[in-house]
Amino acid sequence: MNMIYATYNIHHNSIDVYTHAGYFLRIDCGKAEEGLKTTPCSECALNALAIDEPFEYARYTIP
Numbered sequence: 001m002n003m004i005y006a007t008y009n010i011h012h013n014s015i016d017v018y019t020h021a022g023y024f025l026r027i028d029c030g031k032a033e034e035g036l037k038t039t040p041c042s043e044c045a046l047n048a049l050a051i052d053e054p055f056e057y058a059r060y061t062i063p
Contacts, residue, residue, distance in 0.1 A: 006055040015054045015061075024038040 002020035009042045010025070017025040031052055038046065050057045 006058045008051045008054045008057075011039055015050060015058050017058050027058060029057075 004020050005018040008014075011027065013029050015027040015029065015048050019025065019028065029046075033043075033046060036046075046057075049060070
């Protein structure tokens with residue numbers, strides 16, 4: 001999948017990914033982080049990654 005654009009959607013707490021083929025993918029941040037064992041510090045880092053670098057967050061959560 002060739003991702004070309006990703007942005008954090010504050011209204012849905014998700015990362016919206018747009019692909020080169022014209023597809024739209026929405027990654028629910030709550031569901032993506034559900035199985036992770038986190039500390040308050042690592043949660044803060046994940047939130048900052050989702051908001052500031054949504055493309056990297058999408059790479060991290062998409063297998």
